[in-house]
Amino acid sequence: MGIEMKAFLILSMAMSLISVAFAATGTATYYTTYVPSACNGYQDDGVMIAAASNVLWNNGAVCNKYYRITCTGLAYQGANPCKSGSVVVKIVDHCPTGCAGTIDLSEQAFAKIANTAAGKINIQYTPV
Secondary structure, eight states, X not given: OOHHHHHHHHHHHHHHXXXXXXXXXXXXXXXXXXXXXXXXXXXXXXXXXXXXXXXXXXXXXXXXXXXEEEEEEESSSSSOOBOSSOEEEEEEEEOOTTOSSSEEEEHHHHHHHBOGGGOOEEEEEEEO
């Protein structure tokens, strides 16, 4: 293996550790009605989407930004609902007052990382 390839591998590993180190923690719930959205009105944004709570909303500055979400455990006591891997979602909406999670994922996005029966999970999230 050449020196350039070794340097590339070391840099890649370091970057992945940095992204984990800067991951924020919070909770996620899910919702099922996707339009209209606070960011894009009646535009179809697909299903890998989410609504941001006031923690992230920042007067809409987070609209159309992407976040990588990883399940880290159940928000309550019980069996771990997490699936392996993560999901990347686009923020298209503002979670209404009283939102139960930091990020309200679409049902499909939530199902990629956890069993939907859990309802609320602990997460790590990072901007992409």
